[in-house]
Amino acid sequence: MSTVVAGLGVSGVAAARSLLRAGERVVVVETHDGERQRAAAAELEALGAEVRFGGALPADAGLVVTSPGWRPGQPLLAEAAARGVEVIGEVELAWRRRPPGAAPWLAVTGTNGxxxxxxxxxxxxxxxxxxxxxxxxxxxPITEAVERSHDVLAVELSSFQLHWSATLAPRAAAVLNVAGDHLDWHGSMEEYARAKGRVYERAEVVVYNADDAWSTRLAAPYARADGGPRVVSFTLRVPAPGQIGVVEDILVDRAFTADPVRSAEELATLEDVRPFAPHNVANALAAAALARAHGVSPDAVRRGLRDHVPDPHRIAHVARVAEVDYVDDSKATNPHAAAASLAAYRSVVWVAGGLLKGAEVDELVRAASGRLRAAVLLGADRARIREALARHAANVPVVEVEGQDTGVMDRVVNEAARLASPGDTVLLAPAGASMDIFTDYGARGEAFARAVHRLATSGVR
Structure with a gap:
């Protein structure tokens, strides 16, 4: 009997290694034959795996561990389903193979953040x-982490990973928000949200965003008084008992105190949240709720926020040129993320475009129309954003920059600089994925930053 690993991506290679360490017979099936895949195959073959490029499900397959990006309709996975062979993901494999006394999981999912x-x-x-x-x-990869002696794991889970997970039981789990994304993979908004909600199914503590309709809806079935999980929420408003929220400029806990009805504990201030933006305050509140569910003190919450170093390409200030700020939020790869980014600035020249992955942009444009001074569009789906701007922000100047070469960003930044006035923010918040032009959102953000620095040294606006 063999265990089949579908895909030679990061999670597939990690799963294969874990299975080989356990002495199992491993067959890896990969549909793409490239240099990276061949290198990974050579590594796994040296460890004892059999690697096949293409082909059907092995006749002796007893379990399939799939890479998260593989869709259920992919032929090998469909064949497994037809034959009654269980299909799980690397996350589920890690959960099942935890050693005795393994570290508890604090799980986070959501569309953004x-x-x-x-x-x-x-x-x-x-x-x-x-x-x-x-x-x-x-x-x-979690299969590597569970074999180490950590005290606790902070686990980020995508909708793909949750789709292929069935028995996860985290100590606490949070759904930060849910908005249209990856609908081309899941098929519908309902299926996408259902995948996110799986994180709650066996959690000891359910943490939800009281300001987000889908997060609230997914948590609703667990809000009962019959011995189910503890349910708490976070909000950017003043918190009620059972919530973590904001009072003036203070992050306040009214969920994990001894008497949530009569008392509250200060966790941090808005100044401790970096970079500051309303959606990032929500991220901090969610993290604080999970930490408090694990018994972390208010002082440690505050010190943790102060110690946190933001990852690149998340509302990162690049430079100020001729009294115009240039901000890189290339990680805003869907409309929901772009909306949060746009809401953080008063007057914006918006740089947008890419692959929308089936998502709609009308509501994003409608909500942001009052903040938009101009828009510069690039990428495969820029026409859909242009059409939404014509419908909901017809007075906003729009420039489309054609081209699929990575040098397109210099032309984009030059156009944005031409349209901007002192006091404006040129904001890269694309609302789409980057792979139409760039290798990933990081490469897109770096191209933007380089173009801005060239603009600054050129003396041209």
Whole structure:
């Protein structure tokens, strides 16, 4: 009997290594034959795996561990389903193979903010003196992390990873927000949200965003008084009992105090949240709720926020040129993220475009129309954004920059500079994925920053 690993990506290679360490017979199936895949195949073959490029499901397959990006309709996975062979993901494999006394999981999912919230949470846990690791979709494969002696794991989970997980039981779990994304993969908004909601199914503490309709809806079935999980929420408003929220400029806990009805505890201030923006305050509140669910003190929450170093390309200030600020939020790869970014600035020359992945942009444009001074569009789906601007912000000047070469960003930045006035913010918040032109959102953000620095040295506006 063999265990089949589908895909030679990061999670697939990690799963294969874990299975090989356990002495199992491993067959890896990969549909793409490239240099990177061949190098990974050589590594796994040296460890004892059999690697096949293409082909059907092996006749002796007893379990399939799929890479998260593989869709259920992919032929190998469809064949597994037809034959009754179980299909799981690397996350589920890690959960099932935890050693006795393994570190508990604090899980985070959502359309936007996952990595930031997990980084903040990890900093809080470490400030409390715990050996904590940020794992999962944030970078480190969980199959590797569970074999180490950490005290606790801060786990970022994507909708793809949750789709292929069935028995996860985190100590606490949060859904930060849910908005249209990856609908081309999941098929509908309902299926996408359902995948996110799986993180709650066996959690001891359910943490939801009281300001987000889908997060609230997904948590609703657990808000009962019959011995189910503890349910708490976070909000940017003044918190009620059972919530963590904001009072003036203070982050306040009314959920994990001894008497939430009569007392509250100060956790931090808005100045402790970096970079400051309303959606980032929500990330901090979610991280604080998860940390408090694990027994972390208010002081450690504050110190963790102060210790947190933001990842690149998340509302990062690049430069000020001729009294115009240039901000890189290339990580805003869907309309929901772009809306949060746009809401943080008063007068914006918006740089947008890319692959929309089936998402709609009308509501984004409608909500942001009062802040937009101009828009510069690039990428494969720029026409859909242009059409939404024509419908909901017809007075906003729009420039489209054609081209699929990476040098397109210099032309974009030059056009944005021409349209901007002193006091404006030129904001890269694309609302789409980057792979139509760039290798990833990081490469797109770096191209933007380089173009801005060239603009600054050229003396041209």
């Amino acid at each position: 996952k990595t930031t919230a997990v980084r903040m949470l990890t900093a809080m846990l470490r400030a409390a003196g715990l050996d904590a690791a940020a794992v999962g979709n944030v970078g480190t």
